[in-house]
Amino acid sequence: MSVQDGATLRLLDKADKEIQKLPRTIKGAIYEFQHKFRKNPDAPGLRLKQLKGDSQLYSARVTDSYRALLLHAGNRDYILVAVKDRKEVYDNLDRYYYKINQVTGGIEFVDLSIVPGTPVAPPAEPAPATSEPVTPTPLFARFTADRLRELGVAEPLIPLALKITTEEELLGLVEYAPALTEEVLLALYDGKTFEEVLEQVTRPVTTDEQIDPADYATALARPATKVTTEDTDLQSVLDGDFGRWKVFLHPTQRKIVERDHRGPARVSGGPGTGKTIVALHRVKYLVDRLPPGDDRPVLLTTFNKNLAADLRNRLLELGGPETLARVDIVNIDKLATSIVSGTLAGGRRRWIDDERAVREWREMLLELGEDQWDPQFLHDEWSQVILGLGERSRTAYFRARRAGRGRNIGRAQRSQIWQLVEKFTMRLDEKNLWTYRQVAWEAARLELDRASRIKKYAESPLNIHVADQSIARENYRYRHIVVDEAQDLNVAHWRMLRAMVPEGDNDMFIAGDTHQRIYGNYVTLGSLGINIRGRSSRLTLSYRTTHEILGSALGLLGDESWDDLDDGTDDLKGYRSVLRGPRPVLQHASSWQDELAIITEQVAEWAQTPAASIAVCIPDRNMVADVESSLGRAGIRAAAIGPDGPKLDDAVHVGTMHRFKGLEYQHMIIAGIREGLVPRAAIEQYKTTDPVRYRRELQQARSLLFVAATRARDTLLITWHGEPSRFLPAQR
Numbered sequence: 001m002s003v004q005d006g007a008t009l010r011l012l013d014k015a016d017k018e019i020q021k022l023p024r025t026i027k028g029a030i031y032e033f034q035h036k037f038r039k040n041p042d043a044p045g046l047r048l049k050q051l052k053g054d055s056q057l058y059s060a061r062v063t064d065s066y067r068a069l070l071l072h073a074g075n076r077d078y079i080l081v082a083v084k085d086r087k088e089v090y091d092n093l094d095r096y097y098y099k100i101n102q103v104t105g106g107i108e109f110v111d112l113s114i115v116p117g118t119p120v121a122p123p124a125e126p127a128p129a130t131s132e133p134v135t136p137t138p139l140f141a142r143f144t145a146d147r148l149r150e151l152g153v154a155e156p157l158i159p160l161a162l163k164i165t166t167e168e169e170l171l172g173l174v175e176y177a178p179a180l181t182e183e184v185l186l187a188l189y190d191g192k193t194f195e196e197v198l199e200q201v202t203r204p205v206t207t208d209e210q211i212d213p214a215d216y217a218t219a220l221a222r223p224a225t226k227v228t229t230e231d232t233d234l235q236s237v238l239d240g241d242f243g244r245w246k247v248f249l250h251p252t253q254r255k256i257v258e259r260d261h262r263g264p265a266r267v268s269g270g271p272g273t274g275k276t277i278v279a280l281h282r283v284k285y286l287v288d289r290l291p292p293g294d295d296r297p298v299l300l301t302t303f304n305k306n307l308a309a310d311l312r313n314r315l316l317e318l319g320g321p322e323t324l325a326r327v328d329i330v331n332i333d334k335l336a337t338s339i340v341s342g343t344l345a346g347g348r349r350r351w352i353d354d355e356r357a358v359r360e361w362r363e364m365l366l367e368l369g370e371d372q373w374d375p376q377f378l379h380d381e382w383s384q385v386i387l388g389l390g391e392r393s394r395t396a397y398f399r400a401r402r403a404g405r406g407r408n409i410g411r412a413q414r415s416q417i418w419q420l421v422e423k424f425t426m427r428l429d430e431k432n433l434w435t436y437r438q439v440a441w442e443a444a445r446l447e448l449d450r451a452s453r454i455k456k457y458a459e460s461p462l463n464i465h466v467a468d469q470s471i472a473r474e475n476y477r478y479r480h481i482v483v484d485e486a487q488d489l490n491v492a493h494w495r496m497l498r499a500m501v502p503e504g505d506n507d508m509f510i511a512g513d514t515h516q517r518i519y520g521n522y523v524t525l526g527s528l529g530i531n532i533r534g535r536s537s538r539l540t541l542s543y544r545t546t547h548e549i550l551g552s553a554l555g556l557l558g559d560e561s562w563d564d565l566d567d568g569t570d571d572l573k574g575y576r577s578v579l580r581g582p583r584p585v586l587q588h589a590s591s592w593q594d595e596l597a598i599i600t601e602q603v604a605e606w607a608q609t610p611a612a613s614i615a616v617c618i619p620d621r622n623m624v625a626d627v628e629s630s631l632g633r634a635g636i637r638a639a640a641i642g643p644d645g646p647k648l649d650d651a652v653h654v655g656t657m658h659r660f661k662g663l664e665y666q667h668m669i670i671a672g673i674r675e676g677l678v679p680r681a682a683i684e685q686y687k688t689t690d691p692v693r694y695r696r697e698l699q700q701a702r703s704l705l706f707v708a709a710t711r712a713r714d715t716l717l718i719t720w721h722g723e724p725s726r727f728l729p730a731q732r
C-alpha cells in the first residue's frame with residue numbers, strides 16, 4: 001500500500017471527554033478503527049461518507065452501532081470530533097456546528113444536542129411550579145451579542161449565553177463549549193468587565209493572521225486549534241491514561257513554547273498556570289531542533305531533587321527516551337556540587353543546610369566570646385551579600401551596595417564581619433563542611449573561569465594553540481538551558497548558569513513566579529548578564545486550582561508589590577480558573593489537640609480518595625510528628641515529606657510549608673495558621689531594627705502560605721487555634 005493511501009487522524013480537544021465515557025467494548029473498537037483509518041480511510045469496511053449536504057463532516061463505521069464523526073481539514077487530514085450511536089448520528093444535522101473562530105483562527109466544533117438549553121438538546125426537567133412566576137434576569141444581560149462575538153464566543157452559543165439565568169446553566173453550557181467560549185463566559189460571570197476580558201482572555205489568543213473562513217488546513221496548524229498530533233495520543237485516551245497536558249496546550253502556552261528568541265526569555269504566571277508544563281514542552285521543542293548526536297546539549301534544572309525527578313518522569317512521558325537522551329535533568333545544587341566535585345580536590349566535602357550553618361556560627365561566636373553579633377545576621381550577611389559578590393575579596397565587600405538590606409553597616413563593622421567570616425570559613429574547611437551557597441559560589445567561579453578560557457581560545461591566533469599543546473580546547477557545557485522554579489535560585493546559581501551556555505538564540509528559558517519565592521533570594525537578572533527585557537510572557541489560566549481556592553489564595557498576598565526577577569514588577573492580573581468547587585473552609589479550633597482532632601476527622605472523611613492525593617501542611621517541624629501520630633491512631637497511614645519529597649506513595653503526606661513547593665494535591669489541610677507561627681514571632685525583632693528586612697520576612701511568610709494554599713486542587717481547609725494569622729481574612 002502506498003503512503004498516499006494513509007491518512008492523519010487527530011482528536012479535537014474535549015472530544016476525549018465524551019470518548020472516555022463510552023463503554024469499554026466501544027473504546028476497544030475505536031482503537032481498531034483508528035488503526036484501519038490511518039492505514040486507509042477508503043477501506044470499504046470503514047464506510048467513510050460525507051454527511052448529507054455537508055462538505056466537511058464525514059461519518060465512518062466503528063462498529064455496527066457506532067459511528068465516528070470526522071471533520072475533514074483538507075488533503076488526507078481528518079479530525080475526530082465525536083463517536084456516537086448510529087441511531088442518533090444522522091438526526092438533525094443542523095446541530096453540528098463547526099467553524100474557524102474569527103478571533104483565534106482555531107477550529108471549533110460543538111454538538112448542540114449535548115449543550116443543555118439549546119433547541120436541539122433533550123428537554124430539561126420542568127422546573128417546579130411556583131405560585132408567583134418570576135422572570136430572573138439573565139446572567140449576561142449587560143452584554144450584547146456583538147460584544148460576546150467580539151470576545152470570541154462561538155456563534156451558536158451566543159443566543160443561549162444571553163438567555164441563561166443560573167450558574168448551573170452556565171456550567172452546563174461551557175462543559176462542551178470551545179475553550180475560548182468557556183474562558184470568556186466564566187471570566188464575565190466572575191465579574192470582569194468586557195474590557196478586562198478582552199485584554200486578559202481574548203487578546204492573548206487573537207491571531208495576527210488574516211483568517212480565511214474556508215481554509216481548515218491552515219487553521220489546523222494554528223495554536224488555537226487544540227488537537228492531538230501523535231498516533232499514540234488517541235490510544236492513551238482509550239486506555240484512560242491520557243495526560244491532557246501533553247497534547248492540549250493552551251494557545252498562550254503553545255505560543256510561548258514555540259517562540260524563538262535572540263537571547264534569554266522568561267515565562268511567569270500564578271500557581272498552576274502550567275509554567276512547568278511549558279518548560280517541559282520547551283525542552284522538547286529545543287531537542288527536536290538539535291542536529292543529530294549523542295551528547296546532551298540541553299540542561300533542564302529546578303530547585304530540588306524531588307522536582308527534578310518529577311521533571312524527568314514527565315519529560316519521558318512527553319518525548320520518550322530519545323528526548324531524554326539529549327537532556328541533563330538535575331536540581332540546581334546537585335549541578336553546582338557536581339561542577340565543584342569534578343574540578344576541585346576539596347570537592348568531596350559534606351554539604352550542610354542553612355540551619356546547621358547557623359548552629360556552627362553560634363558555636364563559633366560562643367567559643368570566641370563574641371556577643372556583639374547575632375549568628376543569624378552573620379550567616380545572612382555572608383550567604384546573601386558576600387557570597388553574592390562576583391569577586392570574594394575584602395575590598396569588594398567594602399564596596400558592596402547591600403541593596404535591599406535595611407540595616408546600615410559602616411566600614412569598621414564590615415571589617416569585623418569580614419574577619420569573622422574568614423574565621424568561619426576556615427572552621428568549615430577544617431570540619432570538611434560546605435554550605436550549598438558556598439558550593440554554588442565555587443561552581444560559579446569555576447564556570448566563569450572556564451567561559452573566559454573558551455573566549456580567550458576563540459579570540460587568540462590559532463598558532464598559539466598549536467605551539468602550546470597544554471591548552472586544550474574546551475566547549476560550553478550546554479547549548480540551551482531551561483530553568484523551572486526560577487524565583488528561588490540565588491545570584492551564584494545564575495552566574496554559574498550564565499557561564500555554562502554561550503550567549504545567543506534561545507540560550508536560556510526561565511520559568512518562575514516571584515509570588516512563590518520562599519527562600520529569600522532576590523536577584524536582578526539584567527545585572528548578571530541575563531537580559532530578559534522584551535522577552536517576557538505571562539500565563540494566567542490556572543489548570544490546577546478552582547476559582548474558589550484561587551480567590552482565597554490571592555487574598556493571602558495582601559497589597560505587597562512583587563518583582564519580576566529584574567528591575568520591574570510583576571503581578572497576577574488576569575489570573576483565573578475555569579474549574580469550580582467548594583469554597584475553602586476556615587476553621588477556628590480551641591487548642592492544637594482540637595486542631596489534630598479536626599484534621600484526623602477530615603482526612604477520615606476523604607477515605608475514598610487515594611491517600612497520596614491528600615496532604616496536611618503545618619508551619620513548624622515539631623508539629624509534623626503530632627499530625628502523623630494522630631492520623632496513625634485513627635488507622636490512617638501518613639508519611640512526612642522529606643527534603644527530597646514524599647517518602648511514601650500510598651500515605652497521606654504531612655510536611656512543613658517549604659516542603660510543598662511544586663507539589664499538587666486533591667485535598668489539603670493547612671493547620672496551625674496562627675500569629676507567632678505565620679509569620680514567625682522571631683521576625684518581630686526586625687520591625688524597628690531593620691524595617692527592610694522585616695518587610696521581606698513578612699512577604700516571604702505570605703508567599704509560603706500562598707504556595708501551600710495553591711497546592712490544593714479541589715478542597716482546602718485552613719485551621720488555627722489562638723489568634724488567627726494576620727494573613728487570614730478577618731474573622732467575625
Ligand SMILES: Nc1ncnc2c1ncn2[C@@H]1O[C@H](COP(=O)(O)OP(=O)(O)OP(=O)(O)O)[C@@H](O)[C@H]1O
Pocket residue numbers: 244245246248249250253269270271272273274275276277278513516542543544661662663664710
Ligand atoms: N494545557 C494543559 N492541559 C491540561 N492540564 C494542564 C495544562 N497545563 C498545565 N496543566 C496541569 O496543571 C497543573 C499545574 O501545572 P504546572 O505544575 O505546570 O503549573 P505551574 O505554573 O508550574 O505551577 P506552580 O507555580 O504552582 O508550580 C498540572 O497538573 C498540569 O498537568
